[in-house]
Amino acid sequence: MRGPLHSAPVGTISLAIGEPSFDTPNVIRDAMLKALASGATHYCDQFGLMPLRETIASDERRSRRRSITVDDVLVTHGASAGLAAVILGVVNPGDVVAIEDPTYSLYADLVAFAGGTVTTFRRNQNGELDADSLHDAVRSARLVIVCQPSNPTGAILSSSDWGLIVEATRINQSLILSDEAYASLIYDGNAFTSILDVPGLETRGILCQTFSKKFAMTGWRVGYLLGPSELIAAASVVHRTFNGSVNTAVQYAAITAISDAQPDASRMLMEYAERRVVMEDALSSVSGLEARTPAGAFYFHCRYADSRDSTGLSRAATAAGVLVRPGREFGPAGEGHIRLSFAAAPEDIWEGIRRLSSVLDMSTERE
């Protein structure tokens, strides 16, 4: 369960942030102003503005080379509302939903809200999905939720991981929801397989996407779901009940994001790639913190050597002037870890890890 959002005390460095440190590119902001000036101040279609749905469908079709129509697209109030719309739309009380442990905490919260039960699967030492735990978790699952690149680990699903998922869910025909909020942040040329590219999931796979991370638009609240039209229609009933149509001018700005802000997204990706190296270097100078280099997103999921639990260690880090996320927030398997974000400025990454190491050093001396 996530805690409330607090503003950090003055002088505190945040390595806890889950959002880009960049402001939204000007071309997108200008499009919003233009839309407002030309009267985009009214309600619009509950599925989203048709020109935005067309832009999304053609953008995804181009990169996926499969048939996608506007009926497969629902514009949502960010990924958060998209996730809620799918989960509340398809999970009935008593249904089982399988998620990875650790993973983004919103999924379990939403499943509890829908009256469902969570089962979990893990990865093995090599970072691949563990076949036995996956088979156990999905045995009676109505829905399987994956997050890739993962928040908090940065791991992505290889085509063999996807193969396992397809095979393990074949008999039940479980629905699969893939949250790809960080899909634009993939490093080292790692191959990324979107759910839209997985054979066998055309009729039961749903993509949840957002403009928040790729285009630094967290405060705008716009994202989308893409999947078979019957599932999209079910999700749209929940979305229009809880949220109503998405801000009209924001949707015009989202069209501009897709058509004109790709160079900005590439520039931000290059910057994150550099910051990932900075964090890797900073971590390598600290004993007692170790992490697999993330393939994507902007987090290191660090295992630490310290006697405290992750909440206790995070509190101690806050007292030392650096905010981090306790691993327990992402599930039981996150215990013994903290999540560090490299969406922070490079100098903050160095200083934040220095402060963190001073806390670890002190606790080591105490033991």
Ligand SMILES: Cc1ncc(COP(=O)(O)O)c(C=O)c1O
């Ligand atoms: C994996 C993941 N999915 C979804 C979201 C929510 O994104 P949005 O801002 O579009 O609601 C976040 C935000 O941190 C996230 O980390």
